[in-house]
Amino acid sequence: MRRSTLLLSSLSAAVLISGAALAQEFQISEARMNEDTRILASDEFEGRGVATPGEQRTIEYIAQQFAAAGLQPGGVDGTWYQPVTLRRFETSNASGALSVGDWTLPLHQGEEAVFSTRxxxxxxxxxxxxLVFVGYGINAPERDWNDFKGMDLRGKVLVVLVNDADFEEPELDxxxxRAMTYYGRWTYKYEEAARQGAAGVxxxxxxxxxxxxxxxxxxSWSQPQFDxxxxxxxxxxxxxxxxxxxDVARQLFQRAGLDFDALKAQARSRDFRPVTLEGAQxxxxxxxxxxxxxxxxxxxxLEGSTHPEESILYMAHWDHLGVGEPDADGDAIFNGAVDNATGIATLLEIARAxxxxxxxxxxxxxxxxxAEESGLLGAEYYGANPLYPLETTVAGINMDAMGVWGPTRDLSVIGWGQSDLDQRLERLAASQDRTISPDSTPEAGFFFRSDHFPMAKRGVPMAYxxxxxxxxxxxxxxxAAASAAYTRDRYHQVxxxxxxxxxxxxxxxxAELFWRMGLELANxxxxPRWAATSEFGPARTASDDRRR
Structure with missing residues (x-):
């Protein structure tokens, strides 16, 4: 492995930091970040599962590194921690079957289906x-869209498509x-089904x-779930x-006398109406x-020297999936090296800087x-119970699944166009001879899938x-090949x-760019402001009088 360091003094501090200069040079060290990643992703940390012995090892390691860097505890009552109370749900003996008339298809957990609950x-x-097919399962009045059309769905099981209606035909707009909205996320599908009184999805x-x-x-869904x-x-x-x-859905629809692919196409229209799968149970x-x-x-x-009540936020999630069922080689530990030991390693190195x-x-x-892997719950808890007011949190930077395949000629920005933080990212990237690549897969909905989202929806401008x-x-x-291979062979796998x-x-x-960006804002x-078209702007505007 290449273990060079990246000298950070090469960029003019006069350009980046108004009226301030670094008292000393600091080197972002690949070797340190590599070692932090290796340790956090080792079997000793047992996949960093929430509320497990692996959690205790993980949070103690992170706190020790913060202390060694010279930072102060920022948690509750002078500690390094903010307690987060969750409910843990562990399922067992899960089984099921679909039937239409005399046709029955057994559903085995993890094979034809996965079942869970919160x-x-x-x-x-x-x-x-x-069973009722409800298309994409979306109720969006502001878009004149309602997949339910007033149908009484209490006690029914809803069959729902993933993503939203523009994925297959983006020109519908x-x-x-093509970019996924929050309506396309699996979390939304379950939340809306509850509002409809459904028994399941x-x-x-x-x-x-x-x-x-x-x-x-x-x-992901065979592990314990949290809420x-x-x-x-x-x-x-x-x-x-x-x-x-x-293929299970296609069989089910065929047995019920329906064409899955034809109904999927119909679901892209505002005129779509729910379809009962007659005789299906x-x-x-x-x-x-x-x-x-x-x-x-x-x-x-790190308390500010002049405006300590105003904060710049850096964040990354420490958790992964813990220990699960062994694979063919007997490995049962979901080490989560890229996702997200790399993000924590980057967080620690920026803290040292x-x-x-x-x-x-x-x-x-x-x-x-x-608890990011359980639905951004740690971030959601902090957003609802901030230790430092969100109204005076200047901006935040989130780090999740960092690049491990070498330097790039560009910087990928998730949610490009949401705020004027984008222009800062663009300028800093140019100082590294890099260009900006707006999210190349907006249809994947990454803007709604990491810990910046609970802060963004409460109005804090966030960079991801x-x-x-x-x-x-x-x-x-x-x-592209490296990314595809990771998603196929490693993401949420042992x-x-x-x-x-x-x-x-x-x-x-x-790491250099994120450090420079935070330092520039801090001095x-x-x-930073949300774009006029951003759905997150109104929440920030509501607290304008708290910022001077």
Whole structure:
């Protein structure tokens, strides 16, 4: 592995940092980030599962690194931690069957389907539940779109398409074209089904619109699930959250006298109406073990010298999937090396960079977040219970699954056009002789799939970027091949392991850029703004009087 360091003094501080200069040079070290990644992704950390011994090792390691860098505890009561109370749901003995007349298709957990729940109960048992196809399962009044059309769906199981209606035909532009909206996320499908009073949802898995294969679904939903503690979970969660394979859906529709592909095409229209699968029924059952657990966000802070009440936020999630079912080689540990030991390694290195330099004028807050893999729950908890006011959080930078294939000629920006942070990213990238590549796969909905989202929806301008689409060595073709191979063979699989063959030059590029961006903001009086077209702008405007 290449272990060079990237000297950060090459860029003019006079250009980047208004009226300030670095008291000393600091080197972003690939070797340090490599070692942090290797340690966090080792078997000793047991896949960094929430509320497991692996969590304790993980958060202690992160806190130790923050302390060694010279930062101060930023958590509750002078500690490094923010406790996060969650409900943990572990299912067992899950099974089911689809039937139409005398045709029956058994559903085996992880094979034809996956079943889970985030609703407190000892058992889930659906018997002879009626099935209704509701297209994309979207109710969006502002887009004049309602897939339910007033149909009474109480007690029914909804069969739903993944993504939103523009994925297959972006020229329709009913949901902004190819880029996924929040309506396309699986989280939304389940939330809306609860509002409709449904008993369950079966999302039809397709690799392209989901942006990941069936292995990812099987591994992610076969693990324990978590949720925040809700006052009325029966109103907000459905009993059965499920996925089925595409060929299962096609068989089911055919047996019910329907053409799945034809109905899928019809679902792209505002005129689509729910279709009952006549004679089709679902039987499903599982045992559920529910308990309340406490997990933790890790928080460090560097207090600002002039405006300590104003904060720049850096964040990455520490959790992964923990220990699951063994693969063919007997490996049961989901090490989560790229996702997201690399993000935490980058967070730690940026923390060292800030601690080594002169104190910035605004405070810097570093958040290592829990339960991202369970639905951004650690970030959601912090957003609802911020330790430092969100109204005076200047902006944030999120780091998730960093590049491990070498330096790139560009920087990929997720959610390009959302805020004027994009122009800062573009200028800083140019200083590295890099261009900007707006998210190359907006249809995958990455803007809604990482921890910046709970902050963004509360109005905090957030940047989410990473290594681009054109590798210095190998170009666009090599970058695409590496990304595709990772998604296919490693993402949310036991094979996401640290490798001595990685080239962290791109990760170092990004760490430098993110550090410079935060330092520039911290030594300015700037308040980044959402674009006029952004749905997140109104939340920020509501708190304008808190910022001077």
């Amino acid at each position: 609703r407190p109960a000892e058992h889930v048992h659906l018997e002879d539940a009626e 009913t949901f902004g074209g 079966l999302i039809v898995h397709e690799t392209a619109p989901a942006s990941y294969g069936w292995n990812t679904v099987r591994n 925040i503690v809700r006052a009325n979970p029966e109103a907000e969660r459905i009993p059965l959250e499920g996925w089925i394979q595409l 679902l039987d499903a059952m599982m045992d559920v073990s529910t308990e309340t657990v406490e997990t933790r966000n890790v928080v460090a802070r 800030f601690a080594a330099g002169p104190r910035p004028e605004r405070s810097i807050v570093f958040l290592a977040l829990t 970027a990473g290594s681009g689409d054109v590798l210095v060595e190998g170009g666009r073709e090599a970058a 094979n996401d392991e640290w490798s001595p063959d990685w080239n962290l030059g791109g990760m170092a590029q990004d 300015s009086r700037d308040w």
